[in-house]
Structures are given as C-alpha cells and as structure tokens.
Amino acid sequence: MLKAHNIHKSYKMGPSELRVLRGVGLSAERGEFLVIMGSSGSGKSTLLHILGALDTPDQGSVEFGGRRLFDMPTSLREQFRNREVGFVFQFYHLLPELTVLENVLLPALVKHSFFSWFKNRSDTRRAAAKMLDRVGLLQRVKHRPAELSGGERQRVAIARALINSPSLLLADEPTGNLDASMGADILNLLTELNKDGQTVVMVTHDPVVAKRAHRVVSLHDGEIVEPEMVSSGLLPA
Amino acid sequence: MYKWFLAWRYLHTKLIAFFGVAAVSLCVAMVLVVLSVMGGFLDSVRTRSKGLFGDIVMANATLQGFPMYQEFTDYLLKELPDTVALSTPAINSYGVFRVPATTQTVPTRIMGICLDDYARVTEFGEGLHYERYYPGTTSLEKQQIPVAGHTASGKLELPKELEEANRQWRAAETNPKAIETFDELPYVTVAYPLTDGYSSERMFAEGLGEPGYRNKALPGAILGCDLVFYRNADGRFSRHLARGATVAVTLMPLSTTGNVGGEPPVKLLMRYSDDSHTGIFEVDSLQMYVDFQTLQHKLAMDPQERMDGTMTRARTNQLLIKLKEGVGLNEGKAAIQAAWMEFLVLNAGVLDAYDIRLLGSVRVSTWEDLQRDFIAAVEKEKVLVTSLFGLISMVAVVLVGCIFYMIVEKKTRDIGIVKALGGSARGVAALFVAYAGAVGIVGAILGVFLGCLFVWNVNDIQDLLAQLNPQLRIWSPDVYSFDKIPEVVKQADAVWVGVMAIVASMVGSLVPAILAARVWPVKALRYE
Ligand SMILES: Nc1ncnc2c1ncn2[C@@H]1O[C@H](COP(=O)(O)OP(=O)(O)OP(=O)(O)O)[C@@H](O)[C@H]1O
Ligand SMILES: [Mg+2]
Numbered sequence: 001m002l003k004a005h006n007i008h009k010s011y012k013m014g015p016s017e018l019r020v021l022r023g024v025g026l027s028a029e030r031g032e033f034l035v036i037m038g039s040s041g042s043g044k045s046t047l048l049h050i051l052g053a054l055d056t057p058d059q060g061s062v063e064f065g066g067r068r069l070f071d072m073p074t075s076l077r078e079q080f081r082n083r084e085v086g087f088v089f090q091f092y093h094l095l096p097e098l099t100v101l102e103n104v105l106l107p108a109l110v111k112h113s114f115f116s117w118f119k120n121r122s123d124t125r126r127a128a129a130k131m132l133d134r135v136g137l138l139q140r141v142k143h144r145p146a147e148l149s150g151g152e153r154q155r156v157a158i159a160r161a162l163i164n165s166p167s168l169l170l171a172d173e174p175t176g177n178l179d180a181s182m183g184a185d186i187l188n189l190l191t192e193l194n195k196d197g198q199t200v201v202m203v204t205h206d207p208v209v210a211k212r213a214h215r216v217v218s219l220h221d222g223e224i225v226e227p228e229m230v231s232s233g234l235l236p237a
Numbered sequence: 238m239y240k241w242f243l244a245w246r247y248l249h250t251k252l253i254a255f256f257g258v259a260a261v262s263l264c265v266a267m268v269l270v271v272l273s274v275m276g277g278f279l280d281s282v283r284t285r286s287k288g289l290f291g292d293i294v295m296a297n298a299t300l301q302g303f304p305m306y307q308e309f310t311d312y313l314l315k316e317l318p319d320t321v322a323l324s325t326p327a328i329n330s331y332g333v334f335r336v337p338a339t340t341q342t343v344p345t346r347i348m349g350i351c352l353d354d355y356a357r358v359t360e361f362g363e364g365l366h367y368e369r370y371y372p373g374t375t376s377l378e379k380q381q382i383p384v385a386g387h388t389a390s391g392k393l394e395l396p397k398e399l400e401e402a403n404r405q406w407r408a409a410e411t412n413p414k415a416i417e418t419f420d421e422l423p424y425v426t427v428a429y430p431l432t433d434g435y436s437s438e439r440m441f442a443e444g445l446g447e448p449g450y451r452n453k454a455l456p457g458a459i460l461g462c463d464l465v466f467y468r469n470a471d472g473r474f475s476r477h478l479a480r481g482a483t484v485a486v487t488l489m490p491l492s493t494t495g496n497v498g499g500e501p502p503v504k505l506l507m508r509y510s511d512d513s514h515t516g517i518f519e520v521d522s523l524q525m526y527v528d529f530q531t532l533q534h535k536l537a538m539d540p541q542e543r544m545d546g547t548m549t550r551a552r553t554n555q556l557l558i559k560l561k562e563g564v565g566l567n568e569g570k571a572a573i574q575a576a577w578m579e580f581l582v583l584n585a586g587v588l589d590a591y592d593i594r595l596l597g598s599v600r601v602s603t604w605e606d607l608q609r610d611f612i613a614a615v616e617k618e619k620v621l622v623t624s625l626f627g628l629i630s631m632v633a634v635v636l637v638g639c640i641f642y643m644i645v646e647k648k649t650r651d652i653g654i655v656k657a658l659g660g661s662a663r664g665v666a667a668l669f670v671a672y673a674g675a676v677g678i679v680g681a682i683l684g685v686f687l688g689c690l691f692v693w694n695v696n697d698i699q700d701l702l703a704q705l706n707p708q709l710r711i712w713s714p715d716v717y718s719f720d721k722i723p724e725v726v727k728q729a730d731a732v733w734v735g736v737m738a739i740v741a742s743m744v745g746s747l748v749p750a751i752l753a754a755r756v757w758p759v760k761a762l763r764y765e
Contacts, residue, residue: 045763049759052657054657054758054759054762055759074661074662075661078659078660078661079659080659081657081658081659082658082659082660083659087657087658089762093650093653093654093657093762094654095243095651095654095655096651097246097247097250097251098246102242102246106239106655106658107658107659109238109239109242110238110239110655110658110659110660110664111659112238113238114238114241116238117238160658
C-alpha cells in the first residue's frame with residue numbers, strides 16, 4: 001500500500017549539510033502495524049512527515065495505492081493528507097480554542113465545503129461521537145484540551161486522526177510525552193484499531209513500545225537497517 | 238468550511254479581535270459622522286436655496302433694479318402658459334433696523350414682496366411663526382397692535398379674529414405634539430407699556446380692558462427670526478418682541494443711475510407682524526420683509542416725474558418665477574431667456590437709454606446657478622474632508638494588519654496543524670481574510686450604529702457641551718449659515734462606509750494572511 005523508495009533529505013546548516021536521510025526504502029502493507037525505531041535525531045520524524053506528504057524529499061519517491069505522492073499537484077496532495085492519512089503527534093497538537101468535539105471534527109470541516117458540510121453535518125457528527133466513544137471520551141465532548149490530561153488529549157488526537165476514515169495512521173512517538181500507564185492505554189488503543197484493520201505506521205525509540213508491532217525497522221545513519229526483530233508473528237497472511 | 242468555522246471561533250474567543258473591532262468601528266463612526274454632517278449641510282444648502290429663490294430668478298445685480306417687470310410678467314403668462322406658473326417681483330435694499338423701545342440697531346437687508354405671491358413662488362410661508370398658529374393673520378398691510386384683554390366673562394383672550402384663527406389651526410393640526418408645543422409657548426405678558434409692544438418671551442402683549450387692537454396703524458413687517466430672538470448660552474432662543482411691536486428702518490433710495498436720490502434718510506415705521514425662519518443664518522439674522530408697494534414707494538422706485546415732465550418707470554430688483562409642475566429647471570430657464578430677448582426686441586421702441594442700460598444687464602438664472610459657487614465649494618469641502626478622514630481611517634487598516642500579524646505569529650502551530658490535516662495554503666489565507674472580514678463586519682455594524690447615534694443627537698450633544706463651557710460650541714451658525722447641525726444619516730452613506738470598512742480590514746489582513754499561508758507545517762509542528 002505504501003512504498004518509499006530511495007528517499008534523501010538533508011538540511012543546510014550554514015556552509016555544511018546535514019544529511020538526515022540517505023536513500024531510505026520502506027514499505028507497509030494494508031493492515032500492518034509497522035514501527036520505525038531509531039535514536040533521537042536519526043530522522044524518524046522527518047521520514048514520517050515525508051510518508052504523510054507533510055514534507056518533501058530532496059530525492060526519491062513515495063507511492064501510495066499506486067500513485068506517486070510527489071508527482072501529484074499540491075491540491076491532490078492536500079486531499080491525500082486530509083482523507084488518506086491520519087496524523088498523531090507527540091505533542092497532541094490540538095487547537096486550544098476548540099472543544100474536544102470540534103477538534104475531532106476539524107478534518108471533516110477541512111474536507112467539506114460550506115454547503116456540503118451542512119448536507120453531511122449529522123452523519124459527520126455521528127461519526128465523531130462514535131470515534132469519541134471508541135477512545136472513551138464521549139463524556140468530555142464539551143471540554144477544552146486544556147482541561148484534559150495528556151493521555152486524554154492524545155486519545156482526542158487519535159479520534160481526530162480517524163474521523164475521515166483514513167487508510168493510513170501515522171503516529172510520531174504518540175507515547176513519548178506520557179507516563180507508562182497512560183502510554184500503555186494509548187498503545188492498547190492503537191493495537192485494537194490495528195486489529196480492526198487500521199494500517200498503522202508508528203515512530204518510537206522505545207523498544208518496549210516497539211514490541212506491539214508486526215514488524216520493526218530501524219533508522220540508522222540515514223538508512224533503513226534490515227528488520228532486526230520480528231514480533232509475535234501475527235502478520236496477516 | 239473550516240475557514241468560516243475557525244474565523245467565527247477566533248472572532249469570539251480572542252480578546253485581541255475586539256481591538257480590531259473597536260478600531261474599525263471608531264473609524265466607521267468617524268467617517269460616517271463627517272460624511273453625514275457635510276452631506277446634510279450640502280443638502281440643506283440645496284433645498285434651502287431652492288426654498289429661498291423659487292425656480293428662476295431674474296435680476297441685474299444692481300440696487301436700483303430694472304423696469305418693465307410687470308409688462309414682462311404679463312408677457313410671460315401670455316406667451317409661456319405651459320412653462321410659467323407664477324411670477325412675482327421683489328425689491329432688495331439695505332437699511333438700518335431699529336427697535337425704538339430698545340437701543341437695538343442692526344444693518345438689515347430689506348426686501349419688498351407681494352406676500353401672497355411670494356409665498357407661493359418660494360417656501361417663505363412655511364417658516365412663518367404667527368402664521369402657523371394663527372393662519373391668515375399675517376399681513377404686510379397697515380395694522381395695529383393686537384392686545385389680549387379680559388372679556389366680560391373675565392377670561393384672558395386675544396381679539397376674536399385671532400382666537401378664531403387659532404381654533405382653526407387646532408382643528409386642522411394632525412400632529413398632537415405640535416399643539417402641545419404651542420400650548421407651552423409663553424402666550425401673553427401683563428401690562429408692558431403698549432406703546433412699543435416690547436415684551437419678553439411672549440407672543441402677544443396684554444392690555445387693560447377688553448381684547449382689541451390699539452395704537453396707530455402702521456405697515457406690517459416680517460422679520461428674520463434672529464432679529465426677534467436671541468440665543469441663550471445654552472442654545473435656546475428667547476423672543477424679545479411681541480406681535481405688533483413698533484420697528485423702524487432707515488432706508489437709502491437710489492435713482493436709476495444709482496445715485497442716492499430724494500432727501501435721505503427715509504424712515505419707515507412698521508409693526509412687527511411675523512417672523513420668518515428659513516434656516517439660513519445670513520437670511521434669518523439680516524433680512525426683513527415689507528410690502529412691495531410700500532417699499533417701492535419709499536425707495537422712489539415707483540414712477541417719478543423727471544425734470545422734463547416725463548415719468549420714470551416702476552422698477553424692481555428681482556423677478557421670481559415659479560415653473561409649472563414637471564417643467565425642467567434648465568428647460569424653463571431657456572424658454573424664459575428666449576422670451577426675454579423677444580420681449581426686449583418688441584419693446585425696444587418705447588425704452589429710454591437708462592432703461593436699456595438696466596435691462597441689458599438682467600440675467601435669467603436658476604436657483605442652482607445662483608448658488609453654484611457656494612454649492613460647488615461645499616461639495617469640494619465634503620470630498621476633501623471625507624477623504625482626509627478616510628485617510629486617517631487607514632490607521633485602522635494598519636492596526637488590523639498589526640493585530641493579525643500578532644495572531645498569525647501566535648497561531649503558527651495551529652496553522653501548521655490545520656495544514657497537516659489537509660488545509661491548503663489558500664484556505665489558510667482565506668481563513669484569516671474571512672476572520673478580518675468578520676472583524677470588519679462587526680466593526681462596521683457597530684460603527685454605523687455609533688455614527689448614527691452621534692449624528693442623530695449631535696445638536697443635543699453640542700448643547701450639552703456648551704452648557705459645560707460655551708467655548709465648546711463648535712458649530713457656529715454664522716459660519717455655516719444653518720442654525721442646526723444636520724442630523725440625517727443617509728442609508729447609502731452608511732452602507733458605503735460599512736462596505737469600505739469591511740474591505741479595508743480585509744486588505745489590512747492580507748500580509749498576515751500571506752504569512753500564514755507560507756507557514757511550513759513541519760517546522761510549526763516539530764516542537765510543542
Ligand atoms: N528544519 C530543520 N533544519 C535543520 N535541521 C533539521 C530540521 N529539521 C530537523 N533537523 C535535524 O534533522 C535531524 C533529524 O530530525 P528528526 O526530528 O527527524 O529526528 P527524530 O529521529 O524524529 O528525533 P527525535 O527522536 O528526537 O524526535 C535532527 O538532527 C534535526 O536536528
Ligand atoms: Mg521525532
């Protein structure tokens with residue numbers, strides 16, 4: 001479903017160049033739970049952003065469902081980001097002015113034009129309620145993010161990522177800012193979602209977290225190192 | 238959809254937006270006030286000029302006037318029956334106005350009119366005070382002082398003609414407020430010396446015995462209202478003459494050549510019959526009206542015997558013409574001009590050299606022509622002042638720009654989030670422009686409201702200020718010709734200013750909106 005090929009990305013640091021990704025190749029299958037590991041600063045976030053078309057590589061290509069992301073016009077790439085991918089970030093990144101429900105609805109608001117929003121409003125609201133129920137926050141819809149704990153915020157962010165039913169969920173250290181038990185909650189939630197068929201690509205540098213994955217790849221010196229560790233072998237046939 | 242939603246949400250959750258709203262609304266109010274006051278001023282100039290002159294004025298810019306006016310009036314009515322409705326002569330002269338009972342003397346413009354026709358050609362009749370409450374009793378004929386007295390039954394009443402006229406007015410008046418206002422007017426005064434009718438705040442003098450008419454009959458005069466009233470520091474007017482008071486004017490008759498003729502000075506004693514309110518300060522503070530024939534005679538503008546035994550012709554200074562309903566101003570003017578040329582040619586044989594000189598300089602003008610310079614000046618002033626205030630309002634644009642710049646700076650992360658969720662650069666820019674538009678709309682509505690409130694009460698506000706300190710009386714009637722600041726806001730002006738404000742705030746948000754569109758989501762999202 002997702003194929004990255006020979007991705008290069010470097011940042012200019014004054015006269016010198018910081019080559020973060022040097023020919024990364026990677027693929028994820030439908031229904032897979034893939035974890036990308038690597039030490040801090042190894043370029044995991046950079047890679048994830050490129051996979052989600054948030055950033056552009058200097059070289060290389062990303063294919064999604066047979067289409068090359070970086071050959072698409074910008075508007076299609078924006079649509080891809082809106083409908084095909086859901087992002088979950090380490091720092092939740094909720095909008096503080098909006099309530100929990102409104103935050104969850106935001107990608108749907110982005111998706112719809114003014115008129116189609118009013119046409120689809122009740123369906124979308126129902127979907128949002130279902131998502132919030134799923135993450136266990138149906139009682140908190142009217143609250144603002146500031147009134148929630150970190151774990152709750154991250155669950156709102158997950159609900160938001162899933163509101164448009166994307167085929168791919170990209171999570172960048174979703175537990176990085178949480179204590180162990182909250183982190184475990186989030187991981188359980190992601191695992192459950194994956195069991196229901198959601199493709200998940202997650203970045204972490206925590207080997208414990210990585211244990212939940214079907215497959216783990218490592219980023220080292222800007223290149224993907226062969227799978228060094230395969231989990232319980234639950235890879236779908 | 239998210240643009241509208243977020244714009245709306247930011248509008249009422251971000252306090253900073255209210256600074257933008259306040260700036261926009263103040264600018265809107267300011268421009269609207271200026272536009273309305275200047276526009277109202279301009280409109281007053283227009284309507285009042287028309288009310289003052291009627292449609293067409295023929296004059297030759299001399300004090301000695303021109304002859305043959307009666308003949309031309311007849312000629313017009315015969316030749317242009319479909320164009321001309323009515324024509325009436327008026328004499329303009331200058332004199333010194335005096336109230337013998339006091340020491341008041343002022344220079345005055347004295348106008349000789351045929352009251353009935355003059356009131357039909359112009360809107361003169363509408364501004365008369367006594368005529369309003371006692372219809373049919375104002376006249377320029379010889380008259381005595383009407384005096385209130387006690388009837389047999391002991392009631393204080395005016396002579397029965399006046400009481401009857403007032404009853405008629407009460408019966409016909411449809412506005413109960415007007416009757417209330419009248420009933421509050423000071424009515425009569427007790428036992429002021431009847432010889433002069435000098436009074437304070439009262440409309441009529443009161444005598445001992447029965448109501449009736451007293452003292453010598455003198456020609457009537459209608460006075461500009463500011464000759465009769467005087468303005469208190471708090472802006473109220475008080476009357477200092479009662480009807481019938483003796484007033485005097487000293488005149489300066491001129492011969493056909495413009496020399497002071499006769500045995501100057503000529504004195505004319507009159508009775509104050511009514512006062513006229515045109516709303517134009519120069520007129521109301523200077524002008525008085527007397528009977529055309531009386532003034533013509535006093536000024537020796539009626540036929541006079543020459544040394545050789547021939548007679549001069551009667552002269553007037555102005556011929557005021559009212560056009561028939563539906564006749565265009567310039568069309569009427571052209572027809573009258575043509576008729577005038579024909580008339581001069583037809584009568585060339587009977588005119589003497591003096592007549593021809595006076596007639597040759599007669600101009601036919603519309604009321605617009607007469608006021609053109611003034612109207613054009615006011616128009617320019619309106620444009621100038623409005624542009625100046627519009628320029629000052631650019632401050633609001635800059636302010637909106639600053640406020641939005643701050644918002645974009647603070648919201649960089651959120652912009653990144655929206656973009657990560659699929660929001661386009663253009664959509665994010667549109668979000669901020671829509672946000673600014675919303676600020677503009679709220680500001681414009683508030684500003685229009687504020688501006689209207691201010692304009693509608695501008696005279697009260699000024700009176701209030703003047704009560705605190707007379708120096709704060711900004712509107713000076715002698716400078717602006719009108720005794721009140723215009724109080725009308727035109728819908729079109731309000732809409733126009735409001736729309737401009739909305740556009741201006743959107744323009745102000747453009748630079749920040751572009752900055753927002755350029756936010757690179759990855760950078761914005763990397764850190765908390
Ligand atoms: N905009 C940028 N300009 C310059 N250098 C950058 C930029 N973004 C990232 N880098 C650098 O690129 C490298 C990779 O960053 P990245 O955030 O992808 O690492 P990471 O593996 O996600 O690290 P962490 O585990 O700490 O999140 C880092 O050394 C970082 O300093
Ligand atoms: Mg990272």
